[in-house]
Every structure is written in structure tokens, then in C-alpha cells.
Amino acid sequence: MKKLHRHLYPIIVLCSLSGGVSLAQDAAKIELGSQLYAQNCVFCHQADAIGKPGFAPSLSNPEFLSIASDKFILGTIRDGRPGTGMPPFAHLGRDQGRAILAYLRSFSKLPHRAKEVDAEPDAHGDPRLGQQWFEYICSTCHGPEGDGYAAGGTGTAIGKVGTLNKVSDGFLRVTIKEGRSNTRMLGFSGPAGLANLSDQEIDDIIVYLRTLTK
Ligand code: HEC
Ligand code: HEC
Incomplete structure (x- = not known):
């Protein structure tokens, strides 16, 4: 022993x-x-x-x-x-x-990659074009000004300050590009996307979203 x-x-x-x-x-x-x-x-x-x-x-x-x-x-x-x-x-x-x-x-x-995603550069683009894209393809789910479920869709309140003040442009960009599997948020990049948006078009949308809290 x-x-x-x-x-x-x-x-x-x-x-x-x-x-x-x-x-x-x-x-x-x-x-x-x-x-x-x-x-x-x-x-x-x-x-x-x-x-x-x-x-x-x-x-x-x-x-x-x-x-x-x-x-x-x-x-x-x-x-x-x-x-x-x-x-x-x-x-x-x-x-x-x-x-x-x-x-x-x-x-x-x-793999966890919040650090890299949050370190991505801020979006630059045309908020008017971003608004057109938003109204054309995002508002059905996220509501006319990103109001979320209150507008009757399945998308969250991405136009409200409670979301926008806490997320980086990188977080928004990657979510829009890649979507979220097993939810109704499909990606918007590449041929398999719900719509194939270019990097610039995605940045235009982010710049538009940022105007909603100003
Ligand atoms: C078919 C419905 C639908 C469409 C169209 C859609 N989304 Fe979404 N989106 C969702 C849903 C649903 C979620 C949340 C996923 C969940 O329920 O778990 C989401 C989540 C998000 C998030 C993360 C928000 C958060 O609370 O963390 C962003 C950013 C986003 N969407 C941006 C967009 C943009 C920009 C567009 C247009 C290019 C778009 N979405 C189009 C349904 C949609
Ligand atoms: C009464 C219902 C309710 C309860 C209880 C609740 N949540 Fe939520 N939560 C929500 C809704 C609705 C949203 C999306 C809001 C929006 O539209 O942006 C959300 C969003 C979130 C998000 C952001 C997710 C994303 O996709 O960006 C996190 C994180 C979260 N909740 C965590 C929690 C945790 C942890 C708890 C428990 C301590 C909790 N919630 C309790 C309703 C609830």
C-alpha cells in the first residue's frame, strides 16, 4: 500500500x-x-x-x-x-x-474567432444604397427599420440601439455573409446565399444600419 x-x-x-x-x-x-x-x-x-x-x-x-x-x-x-x-x-x-x-x-x-472578427475594419459605403438593399431583402424578416419581431417577422431588432451599440461592424459583416445555420438567417454571400451580395453591398447595408441609431 x-x-x-x-x-x-x-x-x-x-x-x-x-x-x-x-x-x-x-x-x-x-x-x-x-x-x-x-x-x-x-x-x-x-x-x-x-x-x-x-x-x-x-x-x-x-x-x-x-x-x-x-x-x-x-x-x-x-x-x-x-x-x-x-x-x-x-x-x-x-x-x-x-x-x-x-x-x-x-x-x-x-473555433472561437470573436477577436479577429471584432478587429475587422469598419464598414465604408453608401447608406442610401444600403437602405435600398435593406428594404428589398432584409426588412421582410427584420422589420422596415430593423425593429425586429415587433414588425411581425422572424429577424431580431438589428436596427435598434440595444443591438447596434454592442456589435462591431465585423460581427455584422460576418453574420450577413455567413448567416446562422439552422435558423432563418441564411448567408448573403456566394451562389448558395439567399442573395449574392458583394462585399461593398454588404458594407453599404452596415453603414445604413449605423445611421438608424443617430
Ligand atoms: C428569412 C428571414 C431573414 C432575412 C431575409 C434576413 N434575416 Fe437576418 N436574421 C434572421 C433571423 C431569424 C435571425 C436570428 C437567428 C435566430 O433566430 O437565431 C437573424 C439575425 C441577423 C443578424 C444578427 C442579429 C443579432 O441579434 O445578433 C444580423 C446582423 C442580420 N440578421 C442581418 C440581416 C441582413 C443585413 C439581412 C438582409 C441582407 C438579413 N439579415 C436578412 C432572419 C432573416
Ligand atoms: C422574455 C423572453 C426572454 C428571456 C426571458 C430572455 N431573453 Fe434573451 N432575447 C430575447 C429576445 C426577444 C431577443 C432578441 C431581441 C431582438 O429582437 O434583438 C434576445 C436576445 C438575446 C441575446 C442576443 C442574441 C443574438 O443573436 O445576438 C442574448 C445573448 C440573450 N438574449 C441572452 C439571454 C440570456 C442568457 C437569458 C437568461 C438570463 C435571456 N436571454 C432571457 C428574449 C428573452
């Missing part, structure tokens, strides 16, 4: 040094996050955060998780989106917010 112990001890030390303890902590955090999610979010965002068209978006969507920064997700949980169905949860505080974030991140399937 004594001999066995002597052999095992270094292994145990090595395991905890190499992250065994922090893995256990992560699992506990995800479990707490899952409980908090069930208490506060599941009613709208549904089981496994898959969302419900026209009611609440998916939060476990692979493309969304890959480009959404921690700051964006935590800030949206804290502040909600004024004028939409997304209420503020400031009362949950930082630690509970972070636990929910850990739970949502446990659904991640694609």
Missing part, C-alpha cells in the same frame, strides 16, 4: 498541475450556468438554447457562438435590449452571468 501510494502521488500532483482541478471547476460552472439558464432564459430561448422563430433567437447556434465575444454576450445579458422582448438581467451579477456564459459556450462547435 505504502509503495503504491508512493507511485500514485506524483501522478495525482501532475494531474492537478496540468488542469485537472480547473476542469472540475469548469464543469461545476457549466452546471450552475445550466441551472441559471433553466430559471431565467429557457422560457424564451428554449431547451438547449435553440431559440424559437419570431420569439427569441438561438444562443447555441455555432456561427453565433464563434463570433460573439464574451463581452457582447455578458453585456447583452446585463442590459437586455430595450424595446424588444429581451429583458435586462443586471440583478444576476457578474459571476452568475459568467456561469450562464460558460453553459452557452459548452455548445460551441466552431
Whole structure:
């Protein structure tokens, strides 16, 4: 027994040094996050955060998780989106917010690239052309001025300050190009896109969206 112990001890030390303890902590955090999610979010965002068209978006969507920064997700949980169905949860505080974030991140399937996406250059273009594109192809789902579900469609409130103040142009650009799988938000780039918009046309739309909060 004594001999066995002597052999095992270094292994145990090595395991905890190499992250065994922090893995256990992560699992506990995800479990707490899952409980908090069930208490506060599941009613709208549904089981496994898959969302419900026209009611609440998916939060476990692979493309969304890959480009959404921690700051964006935590800030949206804290502040909600004024004028939409997304209420503020400031009362949950930082630690509970972070636990929910850990739970949502446990659904991640694609590499995390929020840093690169947020570092993309700002959009430059013609807001009048952007408005034409928006009214032609986006407003059916997102509402005439990006008002979101209130206008009767399935798209979120991308013209409102609660969204626009928290997202980078890179986040908008990549979402418009690539869309979000398993939702009604299809990509708008390439032959498989809902419409094949050029990079400039996509930037025109972003520049138009930015005028809506001024
Ligand atoms: C009463 C319904 C409701 C509840 C409860 C709710 N949400 Fe939301 N949430 C929404 C709606 C509606 C939107 C989209 C708002 C819009 O149109 O832009 C949203 C948007 C979001 C977004 C932005 C998603 C994106 O695609 O950019 C995040 C993040 C989010 N909610 C997290 C949460 C979390 C976490 C909880 C629980 C702490 C929660 N929500 C609880 C209705 C809700
Ligand atoms: C067929 C309906 C539909 C059309 C058309 C559409 N969208 Fe969307 N869009 C959605 C839905 C639905 C979501 C949210 C996905 C979800 O429910 O999980 C979304 C999400 C988004 C988001 C992310 C918003 C957020 O809350 O994080 C952006 C940005 C966006 N769309 C831009 C556009 C632009 C720009 C156009 C026009 C070029 C467009 N969409 C056309 C349905 C649509």
C-alpha cells in the first residue's frame, strides 16, 4: 500500500498541475450556468438554447457562438435590449452571468474567432444604397427599420440601439455573409446565399444600419 501510494502521488500532483482541478471547476460552472439558464432564459430561448422563430433567437447556434465575444454576450445579458422582448438581467451579477456564459459556450462547435472578427475594419459605403438593399431583402424578416419581431417577422431588432451599440461592424459583416445555420438567417454571400451580395453591398447595408441609431 505504502509503495503504491508512493507511485500514485506524483501522478495525482501532475494531474492537478496540468488542469485537472480547473476542469472540475469548469464543469461545476457549466452546471450552475445550466441551472441559471433553466430559471431565467429557457422560457424564451428554449431547451438547449435553440431559440424559437419570431420569439427569441438561438444562443447555441455555432456561427453565433464563434463570433460573439464574451463581452457582447455578458453585456447583452446585463442590459437586455430595450424595446424588444429581451429583458435586462443586471440583478444576476457578474459571476452568475459568467456561469450562464460558460453553459452557452459548452455548445460551441466552431473555433472561437470573436477577436479577429471584432478587429475587422469598419464598414465604408453608401447608406442610401444600403437602405435600398435593406428594404428589398432584409426588412421582410427584420422589420422596415430593423425593429425586429415587433414588425411581425422572424429577424431580431438589428436596427435598434440595444443591438447596434454592442456589435462591431465585423460581427455584422460576418453574420450577413455567413448567416446562422439552422435558423432563418441564411448567408448573403456566394451562389448558395439567399442573395449574392458583394462585399461593398454588404458594407453599404452596415453603414445604413449605423445611421438608424443617430
Ligand atoms: C422574455 C423572453 C426572454 C428571456 C426571458 C430572455 N431573453 Fe434573451 N432575447 C430575447 C429576445 C426577444 C431577443 C432578441 C431581441 C431582438 O429582437 O434583438 C434576445 C436576445 C438575446 C441575446 C442576443 C442574441 C443574438 O443573436 O445576438 C442574448 C445573448 C440573450 N438574449 C441572452 C439571454 C440570456 C442568457 C437569458 C437568461 C438570463 C435571456 N436571454 C432571457 C428574449 C428573452
Ligand atoms: C428569412 C428571414 C431573414 C432575412 C431575409 C434576413 N434575416 Fe437576418 N436574421 C434572421 C433571423 C431569424 C435571425 C436570428 C437567428 C435566430 O433566430 O437565431 C437573424 C439575425 C441577423 C443578424 C444578427 C442579429 C443579432 O441579434 O445578433 C444580423 C446582423 C442580420 N440578421 C442581418 C440581416 C441582413 C443585413 C439581412 C438582409 C441582407 C438579413 N439579415 C436578412 C432572419 C432573416
